[in-house]
Each structure stands twice: as C-alpha cells, then as structure tokens.
Amino acid sequence: MSSDRPATKIKIPRTVWVLGFVSLLMDISSEMIHALLPLFMAGTLGASAIWIGLVEGIGEGTALIAKVFSGVVADRFGHKKHLVFAGYFLGVVSKPVFALAGCMPVVLAARFFDRIGKGLRGAPRDAIVADVTDESIRGAAYGLRQSLDAAGAFVGPLIATLLLLLWTEDLRSIFWIALIPGAACLLLILIGVEDNVTETKSTKRIEWNEIGSVMTPAFRQLVILGTLFSLARFSNAFIVLKAADIGIDQAWIPMIVVLMNFAFSLSSYPFGMLADRLNPMRLLALGMVLLALSDLLFAFAANTAVLVLGVVLFGMHLGATQGIFSAIVSEVAVSHLRATAFGVFNFFSGIALLVSGLIAGGLWELFGAQYCFAGGVVFAVLTLVLIQRFRFLAVRQ
Numbered sequence: 001m002s003s004d005r006p007a008t009k010i011k012i013p014r015t016v017w018v019l020g021f022v023s024l025l026m027d028i029s030s031e032m033i034h035a036l037l038p039l040f041m042a043g044t045l046g047a048s049a050i051w052i053g054l055v056e057g058i059g060e061g062t063a064l065i066a067k068v069f070s071g072v073v074a075d076r077f078g079h080k081k082h083l084v085f086a087g088y089f090l091g092v093v094s095k096p097v098f099a100l101a102g103c104m105p106v107v108l109a110a111r112f113f114d115r116i117g118k119g120l121r122g123a124p125r126d127a128i129v130a131d132v133t134d135e136s137i138r139g140a141a142y143g144l145r146q147s148l149d150a151a152g153a154f155v156g157p158l159i160a161t162l163l164l165l166l167w168t169e170d171l172r173s174i175f176w177i178a179l180i181p182g183a184a185c186l187l188l189i190l191i192g193v194e195d196n197v198t199e200t201k202s203t204k205r206i207e208w209n210e211i212g213s214v215m216t217p218a219f220r221q222l223v224i225l226g227t228l229f230s231l232a233r234f235s236n237a238f239i240v241l242k243a244a245d246i247g248i249d250q251a252w253i254p255m256i257v258v259l260m261n262f263a264f265s266l267s268s269y270p271f272g273m274l275a276d277r278l279n280p281m282r283l284l285a286l287g288m289v290l291l292a293l294s295d296l297l298f299a300f301a302a303n304t305a306v307l308v309l310g311v312v313l314f315g316m317h318l319g320a321t322q323g324i325f326s327a328i329v330s331e332v333a334v335s336h337l338r339a340t341a342f343g344v345f346n347f348f349s350g351i352a353l354l355v356s357g358l359i360a361g362g363l364w365e366l367f368g369a370q371y372c373f374a375g376g377v378v379f380a381v382l383t384l385v386l387i388q389r390f391r392f393l394a395v396r397q
Helices: 014-034 037-044 051-078 080-092 094-098 103-133 135-166 170-177 179-192 208-214 217-232 236-246 254-275 281-299 304-317 322-332 334-366 369-389
Strands: none
Touching: 014 080, 014 094, 014 103, 014 170, 014 179, 014 254, 037 051, 037 103, 037 170, 037 236, 051 080, 051 236, 051 304, 051 334, 080 094, 080 179, 094 103, 094 135, 094 170, 094 179, 094 217, 094 236, 103 135, 103 334, 135 170, 135 254, 135 304, 135 322, 170 179, 170 304, 208 334, 208 369, 217 236, 217 281, 217 322, 217 334, 217 369, 236 334, 236 369, 254 281, 254 304, 254 322, 281 304, 281 369, 304 322, 322 334, 334 369
16 A cells, blocks of 8 residues: 555456445435434433433443454454354344344443344454555555445435434334345345355465464554544544434434445545555545544534534544555565454454443533533544654555
C-alpha cells in the first residue's frame, strides 16, 4: 500500500463480491433489530443508560474478542468457509431471542450470542479477502466489502422505519421479520462461496508454537493504535439516545442510523481505493478529525440539523477507517498467520470497546450527554497524536 504503485486494472475477485453481499444481507437482518434496540431497552423494558452501555459494550466487545479464537483456528486447521458459515448461523438463530425478551438479562444474552457469531465469522472472512485479492487492490477490496456491509446497515434501519410508519409500532413484530434476510444470507454462503478459495494457500500445517510470531514490532504498534481508536468510537446507541433527547419522534429515529450508514457506505470504497495509492495512515488521521468534529456536534446539538451534520461526519469517519484498518492489518501481518493477526487485532479492540461502552454510559448517567461525547473527543485527539508517531506502519516490517 505505497504511494508509488502503478495503476492496475486487476479486478476484485468474485469471492469478495459474494462475501460483501453476505455481509449486506446479515446487516439488514441485524440492523433492523439494533436500530430499534436502544428504544426497546429504554422504552419497553425501562433500562437505564448504564444498562444500555453495558449491553452495547459487551455485545460489540464480545464480537471482536471471539475473532481471536476463530482467527487462530482458521490458521491452524483451515476450513475458513465452515467458520464463516457457523458465525453467520449463530447470528441468525439468536434473532428470535430479542423478540421474546422480557427483561434486560435476556437481551444481554441474545446480544452476547449474536455477537459471538459475528466474532467467529470476522477473522476468517477478512483473511479470505486477503487470500484471494492481489496486494495492489486490497484497499479497494476491503473498501468494497465494507461498503456493502454498511449498505446493509442503512437498508436495515430504513426497513425498520417503514415498518414502524406503515404497519406497526410493535417492535417485537419487526424483530421477527428480521429473520428473513438472515436466512437468505446463509443460503448465499452455501451456494456462493467455494471451498477451494477459502482454504489456506499453504499446505503446511501451522503449529501452535508459531502463533506467537504474529506479534511483530509493527503489528504490536498497530494493535496499540487500534485499541485507542476503539476507545474513541462510542457506540451508535448513544447517538440514538441523543436523537431522542432532542425530541426526534421515535418512528423517525432509525433514520439517524440510516443516514450514518449511508455516508459510511458511500465513503468506504473511495477511501479504500485511496489507501492503495496514498499512505493509509493519512486517511486514518482524517478519520479521527471527522470523529472529533462529529462528537463536538453531538455534544452541543440542540436541533435536528446539527445532529444530522454530526451523523454524516460520523459515517464518513467510519468510511475512512474501518476498511483501511483491515487493509493495514493484511499488509503488516505475517502472511501465513493473517487470520490470527485479524483475531488478535480485534481482541484488543474488543476489550477497548467494552471499556468505551461503560465509560460512555457512566458519563451520560452521571453528567449528561455533553460530557459523554466530550470524552469521545478526548480519545479521538489522543488517537490522532498517536497516528502521527506511527506513520511508518504503512510499510511492512
């Protein structure tokens, strides 16, 4: 991912497209629930902001922590497609639990198992993308997959909004409907992902004592950077709560998530292509600036217009960072331990997300929304400072 690479006409492989559409369908299913879940927890179940922060932090943190297990298993035994399918299957079968939940511990359990599924599929899927894609277009490949993933993340809340407006205000009924795209996602994996392109290219069996060699100096510094970044990126649930706090009607609140992920989807692929031509650390720095600006807008938003601008900037910050982090991991990682590298990177990011959710919930509960988002600004600025020190991570060491 250096700036002096020549232009290439190499096409993004079919497998990347298939995995992208699998992500799209699963995100439609998941985001139909997640866009309404904060309202369900706060309104239907009467949960506090600390409970919501705990559910969101454990949910997202669990997903990333589980990646370390699936990454090691994928590199040790191969069979990446099987792990990907198992992860998506677990996500689908957890959906009815949200619809049946009558208390917060049940919601927490459903979120936990749903995100374990996400963790199981994440590292082997990301490793597959690197395995089948030429190095010169990996930024574009990860950007494309992330763009389709984010497209599902705005189509899901859009469907949820339409169902709220046109059919029912019963959130549990909408949770049941979310099963449909999830089932379609599983079918696409079975018929669209070939075993022969998902196995480890090397025929050499990875031994357990080789796993530790993933921690090269460059990779360790990338892990530190990703951890601090995760502390800066508070859960979307607090943006949803902010929207309700300034008086946006419940039926329209999912449109906030729609707009955010629309900006995320539109920006991911262009930023991914830029990462193949520029130093990707510059794009990460831009992403942190966008995050800090969005948090400032959320902190002081008193009307819909300011909130909307913050949401757009937040979505663009995701586009400038999410796929690019994946591309950098694939560049820095030892090639035969790539799935493990994705797992380790996301393990530490997952711990940070858990801490971040608790910090955000505590700040909101004790001091209010302004201090919650101000905390995000502080972590974003610290991350930006670290990016300036770690610019050399764009080159394999």
